[in-house]
Amino acid sequence: MPKRSLDERASHTPKRSLDGSGHPYHPPPPSELAARQKEANAKHALVQQRVFIGDRQRFVVVEIGQGTSAGDVIKMVQDQGALKEWRGSGGWMLFEIAQDFGMERPIRNYELLSDIESSWNKDKLVNVFLLKLTPYASLLSPSALPSASPTFSGYVEWESKRGKWVKRYMVLREHSLYLSKRDNGKDETLLCSLSNYDVYRVTRLVKAPKEFTFSLKSTDNLSYFEDTADYLHMFSCRMDKGEAWMEKILLARSYVLYQERHVLSKPTAGVTQMAASAGGSGATGLTRNPTRKAAQKPLVNVNGSSIFEPGSLLRQQG
Incomplete structure (x- = not known):
């Protein structure tokens, strides 16, 4: 058999893929590589x-x-x-x-x-x-992180429309804020959740009914809101009440952030144990007790001297 040159042998040698799949390797297009590089550069x-x-x-x-x-x-x-x-x-x-x-x-x-x-x-x-x-x-x-989400309540002046202030009863519970006309809460409505709102102290001059003004502003961009009135909520009250509202809402927001970062991102012990058991083998896996079937009653009563059921005509004849 005639010997082939190195060039001929190289041309007949199949190219191996980098991932070991056996398929020819096709590099991604330059546009995709550029996008990946841009994303990596932005992160660092x-x-x-x-x-x-x-x-x-x-x-x-x-x-x-x-x-x-x-x-x-x-x-x-x-x-x-x-x-x-x-x-x-x-x-x-x-x-x-x-x-x-x-x-x-x-x-x-x-x-x-x-x-x-x-x-x-x-x-x-x-x-x-x-x-x-x-x-x-x-x-x-x-x-100073609280063990439970703080609660607080009281009357405040709420800017329902630009320049229009109305008295409302506000409640902080379960890291959300609710408004109602009276303290009985019959007409209570959800204002916002502290999952995506934080509290701010207003520093500019505002024509408000009380000396202390604070606001709840979304942590998202304004462009996400169809109704810009939902982006920012303004309140006014006495100085001592305003400071108390600021502290309680700041702590409630901190509690939410802690839950999102440390609790919700971790599986519970029960889920972890079940996952470990399912991933094991032999006796460590999930087991179940064998199903026990109750003894079935025979279709024909064979006890006694007659094979026929009581009351049947054949038994009477026998």
Whole structure:
């Protein structure tokens, strides 16, 4: 048999796939590769972010990514030595300054900045992050997390329409807020759930009936709402009541975030045990008791001297 050259043998050798399936390997098209690379770069990309300190007259620049939390930012600013000269009561917390609505809220240390920025209006680049000392630092620390979702209730002034305030009885329970005209709750309606709403203190001048004004704003982007009236809810009350509402709602929202991050993402012990048993073999798998059948009554009564049933004509003849 004549010997073939190396080129001839190479041309007759089938190409093996990289995944071991035996089928020829076809690389993805360039457009798909570019999209994958762009997505991977976005996940690991770092951008420079201004973080204001105290009175908004000073700021530092930090690099943040998709997984950067508020606690990470505080540590980065501390490592730069930018917080040494500041004095005050409370602990350091990062605040979301929503200047497009004239309000602010403390950001919990485990919240991601990318989630907060995704809710901002990209056409109005006015919102900023601000570091300041606040008593909310101890209230919102992980050690202060309540064992159950807080409850609270009381009368507030609610802005039902722009510039129109009405008195309503508001109830916080099961990390949701309800409104009714009276405290008997007969006409109670659900206002919103804290699964996707957070509480803000209003800092701009508002023509409100009471001295303290706070709001509930969605954590989603405004573009998701068909009715923009559902995006933001404004309330007004006395100073002491307003501070109490802020604390209770902040804690209730923290409780929701904890449940989503630590409880709902983990299987229960019963489910885990069942999954482990199902995945095992032999005696470790799920077993069932053998089915016990009751003794069936014979179709013909063979007891006694006659084989015929009592009362039958054949038995009488026998």
